[in-house]
Amino acid sequence: MRRLEVRTPKEGLVNITRAVEEVLQGHTGLVFLFVPHTTCGLLVQEGADPDVAHDLLARLEELAPRLHPKDRHAEGNTHAHLKSLLTGVHLLLFAEGGRLRLGRWQQVFLAEFDGPRTREVWVRPL
Numbered sequence: 001m002r003r004l005e006v007r008t009p010k011e012g013l014v015n016i017t018r019a020v021e022e023v024l025q026g027h028t029g030l031v032f033l034f035v036p037h038t039t040c041g042l043l044v045q046e047g048a049d050p051d052v053a054h055d056l057l058a059r060l061e062e063l064a065p066r067l068h069p070k071d072r073h074a075e076g077n078t079h080a081h082l083k084s085l086l087t088g089v090h091l092l093l094f095a096e097g098g099r100l101r102l103g104r105w106q107q108v109f110l111a112e113f114d115g116p117r118t119r120e121v122w123v124r125p126l
Helices: 017-024 050-063 078-087
Strands: 002-007 012-015 029-034 040-046 090-096 106-112 118-125
Touching (some): 002 017, 012 050, 017 029, 017 106, 040 050, 040 078, 050 078, 078 106, 106 118
Antiparallel strands (some): 002 118, 012 106, 029 090, 029 118, 040 106
């Protein structure tokens, strides 16, 4: 297993596709990715148009607003925990010859909901 270190903005999607592929070193098979954090997530989404990332984050904010009258968590980041729950913290992907087998527009992103931070992504070729 390799650990990727990713510096994130306050909130946003960080494209980690190339960093993951650097770990693969010609690997063909499956690749498991996991983030050991509770306020960020992993996702596969369109990487060509930055408006997609903007729109996704805006819609997630509607589903889990930063301030909600029922939130009791003292750190004030319940919204980030909920967004992490919605996006998920792991992915299982195909690789062939050291490249991820993704659709035409797909890329792999770390989704930051409570930054800025330095995050880890654990990558394990299977």
